Amino acid sequence: MLPYPSGKLHMGHVRNYSIGDALARYMWMRGYNVLHPMGWDAFGLPAENAALKEGRDPRDWTLSNIAHMKAQMQRLGFAFDWNREVASCEPEYYRWNQWFFLKMYERGLAYRKEALLNWCPECCTVLANEQVVNGCCWRHETTPVEQRAMQQWFLKTTAYASELLDDMRELQDGWPERVLAMQRNWIGRSEGAEVDFAVDGLPEKIRVFTTRIDTIYGATCLILAQEHPLVNLLVQDEAERLKIKEMIDATARQDPGNIQKLGLPTGRCAVHPFSGSRIPIWIGNFVLMGYGTGAIMAVPAHDERDFEFCRTYGIPVVPVIRPEDGALDDGATMQQPFVDYGVVENSGQWSGLSSAEARKQMAAFANANGFGNEAITYRIKDWGISRQRYWGTPIPIVYCPKCGIVPVPEKDLPVHLPLGVKITGQGKSPLETVESFMNVSCPRCGAAARRESDTMDTFVDSSWYFYRYCDPRNDQAPFASDAIAYWFPIDQYIGGVEHAILHLIYSRFWTKVMRDIGIVRNSEPAKRLFTQGMVIKDGAKMSKSLGNVVSPDDMVAQFGADSARMYSLFAAPPDRDLDWQEDGVSGVNRFLARLYRFVTRKADGAENTETGDADRQALRKLHQTVRKITNDFDSRWHFNTSIASLMELVNELYAVEAKLSKTSLRQICETLALLLAPFAPYTAQDLWDTLGHTDPVFRHPWPQYDPELAKEDLAEIPVQVNGKLRAHIHAAFGTPREQLEALALDHERVKPFLDGKRVSKVIVVPDRLVNIVAK
């Protein structure tokens, strides 16, 4: 049916758009000015795969997919604002990616270096750390990434590490705790100290990072990461080097979640800067080059990993911290390390101090004597944005044999992505083969030079495209700052939790950079974030990579767009996972038809002009329903209960239908159309037209409810005896306690349960409940 194999709209999209669209329509009806754009994939990888398989131009493929997706969204009744399209594959847009890149380059926030990078053999490109999931590619969940040393462009997210962390305070109330926790974890701030250890007999020093400098007298060896730069110097012997390589290979073969600790002695010693004693230097497979300094001091008595390592290799265990009210362990016999804070012992002049006090004083001492300092380390790393892909924004850099790295001048932007490129999937940048693209004269000296052949990660696009919606036709700047000042920060952002440490961290970073460049004033992109639950199908999470997506095409053909989207709202509250069952759609469809029949049947006019009990009853239910749905929108977004209450209303209307008067029917039908508008816009508009209106239904004010009309005449009050329900009494609202108590005690269904017992207490909650305590 579709002209392309991929690019199906999956239910995750339908779900988050249903939620956002319902809210936007409600807000419009409440009179708010709502800018309500919907994002879409930049289609980087699928575009290239399609190009590889079908020989199509990826750019053409992407554009047709976006067009397809927009058409789908329109068929599903979502409110695209057609004047605000931003296609991240268009030069008018990606030009600004390049502009931002140059601004960052000027500020030292974009730089090039050689590094070990995650390489996905399936994608034939490198990935950012954020895009590696369980050691595998985020798009190929069973393909392990490889490590490759490459020249890459990085954006300095680490420069904003502390701000990204601190500003989460502002997000505390509006963002889900789990997303903040994931980001906190990812940024990974640790406070501690850096300490230099001299290498015995060599001028080199080894710097380690520790959060527990108070335990330093218990350090019995240093351990370097396998990739540590000093390893080559310390280990000269070829046979020894071979062993290191074997260890690296053995580590790579192990289950990444549970790696057995391996180590090799270097034969060298380090000089302990506090005690002056000599401790051996080891190489260990569990020490990460990418964190801290790539070297640690091992304190086996007070760290679990060090304990395991040192026991394995027979390295001494020296306890130097004792519990507040306990004795120091015996290093030879202790079974597990003591990792808590306590009192420092056997540590020279610091013995007797608390751990906390020792941390401060020892770091200060190291600083005063020039071999260390207090330090804060972050786990987050800079964002590698180079991709060896065709699809993406060309990086606006020229390599000149004389001038070196030269940025493309702003006036020469955009650097166009050449069309008609053959994608080979061979793992080299496709652009490298396009000589007309690669050959360029140096913007600085005019000499023959070569362009950068990599393109940017498509997460660059998603980091800021939503800003462009405010001013999409601007050709002087990414957008006008004033347009942003009006709309930003976003009041409500809706998306999947899978982007917690990808898009949602990149876009926060990008916003802070834009603020520092001076084109936006806000520091955070979104005040509130709502993460919808996953869509589960047959017990598995629905995802593009697993391939178990439900195409909305069949469903739309069978039941119409409104039923499909309304079902996604009805089946579960939006924050919970949604178990997708095709059967459920028919139920919603049945309800819509039922409602539709009721309104159209009555639209041409009923006969009855008398108002009576049935009218009062129906109007009461109507006002209760308006109250219920309004409350759901204003507080907790449990649209499943909103829709359930609409169903209840329609059920009740069917029951009293024949007795309703002309005037109340008119009011009921109009309100029904309005209440339906956020959930089923096509049906609602159709009904609205049928009722003789000519304006769009969602431009009409949201119905008001009258609390008096919504009130029941009599309260139905349950009567319990010893907490068990025995009867109901009916009484006017506000009936005093004494009267309710008397009514309850006198109730013929209650009396038998009081026989032979003494009433010791009667709990009365006016209008709510009576509970008689009898023994």
Place this chain on the structure above:
RNA sequence: GCCCGGGUGGCGAAAUCGGCAGACGCAAAGGACUUAAAAUCCUUUUCGCCGCAAGGCGAGUGCGGGUUCAAGUCCCGCCCCGGGCACCA
């Protein structure tokens, strides 16, 4: 191991502030309309026991305790499922 969610009928779920557990929908069963089917409309439907029946009694929200007149909801201790992080020094 640590951090988040969650556990309620055959199923998706509801119970918003500690106050009638199971709203609404699916599936199932029965009835009306129909030559018939579909569609539609109406009824029944947590489980167990008693009753010809109207109805009645008891149990019940993962398990075990606790607080309370009253617990799906609060407290303590567990179990299970989903998600995230995981040698982060």
